[in-house]
Amino acid sequence: MKTLLIYHTDSYAREMDAQVLEVRGNGVVLDRTVFYFTSGGQPCDFGKLVAEDGSEYAVTDVKKDNGEVLHILDKAPAFSAGAKVHGIIDWVRRYKLMRMHTASHVLATVMHNNRALITGNQIGTGETRFDFSMDEFDRDLFAKRIEEANGKLAEGLDISVSTMEREEAMKIPGIVKLANALPPALTELRIVAIGDFDIQADGGTHVKNTREVGKIVLQKLENKGKSNRRLYFSLEPAE
Numbered sequence: 287m288k289t290l291l292i293y294h295t296d297s298y299a300r301e302m303d304a305q306v307l308e309v310r311g312n313g314v315v316l317d318r319t320v321f322y323f324t325s326g327g328q329p330c331d332f333g334k335l336v337a338e339d340g341s342e343y344a345v346t347d348v349k350k351d352n353g354e355v356l357h358i359l360d361k362a363p364a365f366s367a368g369a370k371v372h373g374i375i376d377w378v379r380r381y382k383l384m385r386m387h388t389a390s391h392v393l394a395t396v397m398h399n400n401r402a403l404i405t406g407n408q409i410g411t412g413e414t415r416f417d418f419s420m421d422e423f424d425r426d427l428f429a430k431r432i433e434e435a436n437g438k439l440a441e442g443l444d445i446s447v448s449t450m451e452r453e454e455a456m457k458i459p460g461i462v463k464l465a466n467a468l469p470p471a472l473t474e475l476r477i478v479a480i481g482d483f484d485i486q487a488d489g490g491t492h493v494k495n496t497r498e499v500g501k502i503v504l505q506k507l508e509n510k511g512k513s514n515r516r517l518y519f520s521l522e523p524a525e
């Protein structure tokens with residue numbers, strides 16, 4: 287990948303100056319970016335790119351394409367490789383996704399510690415969805431787990447990001463909590479730790495302290511068959 291992912295070390299960066307490396311139709315590859323590309327259950331950022339002549343392009347999608355991060359614009363750009371652009375993300379959207387992502391890790395760990403296998407996770411701005419494999423379908427039990435997660439969030443745990451050799455990281459129990467979510471074949475993994483409560487290999491953006499998340503509110507529970515349980519939650523405050 288040619289692009290430096292600024293959010294891997296600074297998830298609070300909202301703007302960047304970058305150089306255009308490549309234009310593919312409406313898609314642009316940059317040398318560095320604050321735009322998160324859709325991955326790991328977290329949807330991409332939206333925002334805009336401003337060209338040197340002041341013309342603006344809405345960024346409507348950000349995705350990995352042939353190994354590169356492609357910023358999809360609302361129209362084909364008038365600039366080409368070598369041009370300079372200024373990028374700005376929709377911070378309201380991103381910050382919500384950061385709070386949701388940190389909330390997801392805390393809830394996932396509470397569930398994991400209670401031997402529920404997480405089989406899927408889709409982070410959203412309004413609601414986040416979790417799929418679990420567990421035999422019982424007990425609403426009181428889910429309510430209890432969420433209460434437990436909220437207790438952890440209220441402790442005000444700091445979130446730290448580091449990198450670790452893959453071999454070392456994979457020895458840590460619970461470093462991968464999502465079934466079938468083995469991290470990519472990299473020699474170094476990005477590690478996100480929430481206090482000493484949770485440590486996970488993760489590429490997502492997180493808040494600095496769990497107090498920023500607020501509270502998890504259970505929205506809906508669904509019984510999806512023999513041992514599949516689906517849960518939707520929102521956050522309080524919503525903004």
Ligand SMILES: [Zn+2]
Binds near residue numbers: 326391488490
């Ligand atoms: Zn994550």
